[in-house]
Amino acid sequence: MAEYPATLKYTKEHEWVDGESPATVGITPYAAEALGDVVFVELPEVGATIEHGTVVGEIESTKSVSELYAPVSGTVTEVNQAVVDDPELVGSAPFEGGWLFKVEVSATGELLTADEYRAHAGV
Amino acid sequence: MTDKKTPLHDEHVALGAHMTEFGGWQMPLRYTSDLAEHRAVRETAGLFDLSHMGDIGVHGPEAAAFLDHALVGAISQVKLLRARYSMICADDGGVLDDLIVYRTGETEYFVVANAANTEVVLDEFRRRAAAFDVEVVPAPSALLAVQGPRAEEILRATDGFEEDPEASGGVTLENLRYYACAPMRFRDEAVVVGRTGYTGEDGFEIWVSPDRAVELWRAVLAAGEPFGLVPAGLSARDSLRLEAGMPLYGHELDTTTTPFEAGMGRVVRLDKETADGEPLAFVGRDALASRKGAQPARVLVGLRGEGRRPARAGYDVVRRTADGDAGAKVGSVTSGVPSPTLGYPVAMAYVTPEVSAEGTELAVDVRGRAEPFVVVPLPFYRRTK
Structure with missing residues (x-):
């Protein structure tokens, strides 16, 4: 059973975001497990302005495609090239090497605590 | 309606499988990783639960003639202990299901239909059987598939699994041919083993009574472990069959598609004859005859x-x-x-x-x-x- 760090915030769409500046964004182990083996990720471009709650990318597994939602608004400062090159990292290390992008936060949407997220996802 | 569970359901759950609905059944989608399960089948072996597939027994003096009438293939030419891939079509030539027919006796066959189509095939069989001296009976059993290059070694190493050359006329795992089947034994029980599959690899399918399925599943897993065998789910099964270019009903085949469009014209035997040498008017023949040779729209x-x-x-x-x-x-x-x-x-x-x-x-x-x-x-x- 995966640990959901209390230091992170979560979305109902199964992303996580930390409180750093810029903030790092990824998907939760629950989402990674549901997706299966990830084979392709499409991330927003560095410099792009993103808005919380909107679709900013895609995560594609052997069996399905799911949309990636921005948990916060702001400007993308970095994308994880390692995960673009090796998408399986999303599943094997969702909180670490499988992070997706970093964003200079201008506003946040509705975010859940670890406990709230676990209750939402049923994990 | 709740999904049906196979006799191996609790085994899948205990192995941590991610379960999914498929054809009205709760089936394992994957146990750990689609990719790892797929690769295991290509490189060593995988073990599948296929108990959702529809098994239908066809018995009686006119069983062969009935199957020639009901299906598009020349089933009466299938030799004892051989199998044939075939299709059941509607009057308009549309595919109702693709299936495999195994001949297990002089006048005994069993037909393996897709899970979601089992009722359709049963209904059609009963309707089409009216003029024949034949019995059509659902024969629910557990079906395990061991697929991959090490499958033969693994079955040979499986505790309690034994060839039965006396019952099979000398057929062993080694000399069992592709698209053939033979009676063998698992402990005190007779099982049927087919050298068939849906992965593009060598492998076997084993029909066992539902109450012995768990025992056989565990025995194969234990024997296969040193070889690298893993349990494999429907996700791997789908990517394996797709690489092997095999159609899946509901995707490449459906009631609006004829076998010709699907590139499967070879299974349609317009030339089959009755015992008297007359052209055999099987269901869908007229529509299929008019399509043969014509350029399909797709x-x-x-x-x-x-x-x-x-x-x-x-x-x-x-x-x-x-x-x-x-x-x-x-x-x-x-x-x-x-x-x-x-x-x-x-x-x-x-x-x-x-x-x-x-x-x-x-x-x-x-x-x-x-x-x-x-x-x-x-x-x-x-x-x-």
Whole structure:
């Protein structure tokens, strides 16, 4: 059973975001497990302005495609090239090497605590 | 309606399988990783629970004549302990199901239908059997498949699994031929073993009574472990069959599709005859005879992706413009995955005949973006013997 760090915030769409500046964004182990083996990720471009709650990318597994939602608004400062090159990292290390992008936060949407997220996802 | 559970359901749950609904059954989608399960089958072996498949017994003096009438193939020519891939069509030639017929006795056959079509096939069989001296009986049993290059060694090492040359007329695991079957034993029980599968690898399918399924499942897993055998789910089964160019009912085949469009014209035996040498008027014959040789409106092709993004069932196949953009729609994807074995996306699609030639450069509309694909021959993958 995966640990959901209390230091992170979560979305109902199964992303996580930390409180750093810029903030790092990824998907939760629950989402990674549901997706299966990830084979392709499409991330927003560095410099792009993103808005919380909107679709900013895609995560594609052997069996399905799911949309990636921005948990916060702001400007993308970095994308994880390692995960673009090796998408399986999303599943094997969702909180670490499988992070997706970093964003200079201008506003946040509705975010859940670890406990709230676990209750939402049923994990 | 709640989904049915196979006799191995609790085994899957205990193994931590991610379960899914398929054809009215709760089935394991994957245990750990689709890719790892797929690769295990290609490299060593995988163990599948296929108990959801529909088993139908056909017994009686006119069993062969009935199957010749009900199916498109020449089933009466199937020899004892051999199997044949066939289809059941409607009067208009549309495919109601694709299935495998095993001949287990002089006047005894069993037919394995797709889970979701079992009732349709049973109903059609009963209707079509009216004029024949034959019994059509559902024969629910557990079905395990051991698939992969090490399958034979693993079954030989399985505790309690034994060949039965006396009952099978000398047939052993080693000399059991592709698309043949034989009675064998698991402990004190008679089982039927077929050298058939849906993965493109060597392998076996084993029918066992439901109350012995768990025992056999565990015995094969234990014997297979040193070889690298893993339990494999429907996700791996789908990517394996797709690499092997095998159709899946509901994707490449349905009631609006004839065997000819699906590239399966070889299974239709318009030349079959009655015992008196008359042309045999099997169900769908007239419609299929008029289609044979005619240019179908669409044909099934293999597509190889030139980029990294896989095409999915239902996506449009389009012409590729000079700038690589999406042109006019020329077809639809029926199945698509990133091929674990080949490392690039593969798909099957129905396209109009003028763009079906090998090497034709097309594109698939992947959620608004034209991804380049090229027409290639099927299958995508063929094992080396």
